[in-house]
Amino acid sequence: MDKLKMIGGKPLQGEVLIAGAKNAALPILCACLLSKDPIELRNVPDLQDVRTMLKLLKNMGVQVSFPDPENRTHLILSAASITSFEATYDIVKTMRASILVLGPLLARLGKATVSLPGGCAIGARPVDQHIKGLKAMGAAMKIKGGNIEAKAERLQGASILTDMITVTGTENLLMAATLAKGTTTLENAAREPEVSDLAELLVKMGAKITGIGSDKLVIEGVDALHGAEHSVIPDRIEAGTFLCAVAAAGGDVLVKHCRPDTLDAVLVKLREVGLDVETGPDWIRAKMQGRPKAVNFRTSEYPAFPTDMQAQLMSVNAIAQGSSTITETIFENRFMHVQELNRLGADIAIEGNTAIAQGVEALSGATVMATDLRASASLVIAGLAAQGETIVDRIYHLDRGYDRMEQKLTQLGANIERVK
Numbered sequence: 001m002d003k004l005k006m007i008g009g010k011p012l013q014g015e016v017l018i019a020g021a022k023n024a025a026l027p028i029l030c031a032c033l034l035s036k037d038p039i040e041l042r043n044v045p046d047l048q049d050v051r052t053m054l055k056l057l058k059n060m061g062v063q064v065s066f067p068d069p070e071n072r073t074h075l076i077l078s079a080a081s082i083t084s085f086e087a088t089y090d091i092v093k094t095m096r097a098s099i100l101v102l103g104p105l106l107a108r109l110g111k112a113t114v115s116l117p118g119g120c121a122i123g124a125r126p127v128d129q130h131i132k133g134l135k136a137m138g139a140a141m142k143i144k145g146g147n148i149e150a151k152a153e154r155l156q157g158a159s160i161l162t163d164m165i166t167v168t169g170t171e172n173l174l175m176a177a178t179l180a181k182g183t184t185t186l187e188n189a190a191r192e193p194e195v196s197d198l199a200e201l202l203v204k205m206g207a208k209i210t211g212i213g214s215d216k217l218v219i220e221g222v223d224a225l226h227g228a229e230h231s232v233i234p235d236r237i238e239a240g241t242f243l244c245a246v247a248a249a250g251g252d253v254l255v256k257h258c259r260p261d262t263l264d265a266v267l268v269k270l271r272e273v274g275l276d277v278e279t280g281p282d283w284i285r286a287k288m289q290g291r292p293k294a295v296n297f298r299t300s301e302y303p304a305f306p307t308d309m310q311a312q313l314m315s316v317n318a319i320a321q322g323s324s325t326i327t328e329t330i331f332e333n334r335f336m337h338v339q340e341l342n343r344l345g346a347d348i349a350i351e352g353n354t355a356i357a358q359g360v361e362a363l364s365g366a367t368v369m370a371t372d373l374r375a376s377a378s379l380v381i382a383g384l385a386a387q388g389e390t391i392v393d394r395i396y397h398l399d400r401g402y403d404r405m406e407q408k409l410t411q412l413g414a415n416i417e418r419v420k
């Protein structure tokens with residue numbers, strides 16, 4: 001099991017290139033199931049979760065090719081012939097986003113068997129809204145032996161209003177609606193940029209979608225979708241993670257190939273922390289001198305502060321001047337990083353869905369354990385700021401969502417290495 005070993009205390013200097021967004025790439029890969037024609041994708045991040053999704057799609061008969069074998073971010077997917085409509089537990093249990101094949105399989109084939117994802121470290125994460133929406137579109141949905149067994153002659157357009165805002169729920173229903181008979185409205189739809197990026201690809205494939213970027217999507221079903229080319233939107237969470245690293249460790253970093261316009265809520269908070277932020281169309285220059293200032297924040301759906309950035313900004317608050325409150329409103333158990341940060345000398349208490357951090361002068365290195373993807377990132381950020389040596393264990397969590405983070409940090413001057 002790989003670990004990351006780092007010696008903290010060095011400011012970060014230089015440039016970092018941001019990869020394509022994991023949470024856009026995952027639904028976009030599944031969109032290939034909607035058409036017999038190939039889709040060509042660029043800027044796909046080379047991550048564990050993407051490799052898992054490609055394995056799942058290949059198991060279904062999707063042909064995956066890399067025009068340039070050296071370049072794993074450019075690929076062509078062809079779902080001309082789908083040989084299986086099943087997403088089995090062995091894959092689904094390693095990646096909940098596998099649920100995103102459900103809508104496209106139902107729309108294209110009229111049947112799907114997808115293992116229920118089960119819970120995960122950050123919460124129960126049920127998929128009842130996905131099931132409810134597909135039922136509204138006329139699918140017969142059965143839960144049997146831990147699987148969702150879905151059938152539909154042809155999905156029918158429906159008016160759907162989800163009980164809460166759900167990112168993959170919106171994406172599953174959006175993809176299903178593109179080939180349904182009639183018009184579907186999705187109200188209370190998620191507005192995350194990754195949902196809009198998926199919608200842009202679907203429109204290029206011939207889908208008829210209006211309201212992209214709003215909380216009401218209207219989809220007029222068509223009989224078939226054709227091939228398309230698309231470049232995946234840059235990952236706002238990876239960009240935000242590096243910005244938090246500069247805020248915690250100090251330095252002067254140019255973050256390139258990113259989309260500042262998808263990071264407004266994060267940039268507002270980081271400026272409050274004292275990060276000097278300058279932005280261009282596809283770059284952010286971040287400079288930090290001295291100790292950050294503590295900042296209160298609460299997570300909420302886009303465009304508000306993203307839950308996927310909560311752990312990372314908490315690490316900045318851990319060493320900030322003053323105390324702060326951090327409220328997590330999306331997931332019920334997304335504070336697993338708190339105990340690990342306290343092992344590094346942080347002073348953070350949890351009261352329900354709020355963490356109270358008393359900023360400390362400095363953290364001191366220790367061995368800590370990653371528990372989930374963004375918790376791993378927060379521990380790396382803390383280790384970069386801590387005095388002495390920090391070892392972050394179980395970094396397979398980190399590899400799910402970050403492409404060679406330690407290499408990018410080394411290029412920024414950090415003293416960090418991967419140890420087996």
Ligand code: EPZ
Nearest residue numbers: 023097125126127128129130165166167168308330331373
């Ligand atoms: C997506 O997860 C992201 N994953 C998550 O990113 C992200 O944290 C989350 O959205 C919130 O932004 C991908 O896009 C692959 P939700 P998702 O459905 O779609 C409840 C990361 O770190 N809910 O928006 O699973 C749910 O329990 C990952 O990259 C239901 O109750 O999240 C949660 O409390 C972590 N029933 C809330 O809604 C449902 O049917 C939001 O969940 C669906 C959701």
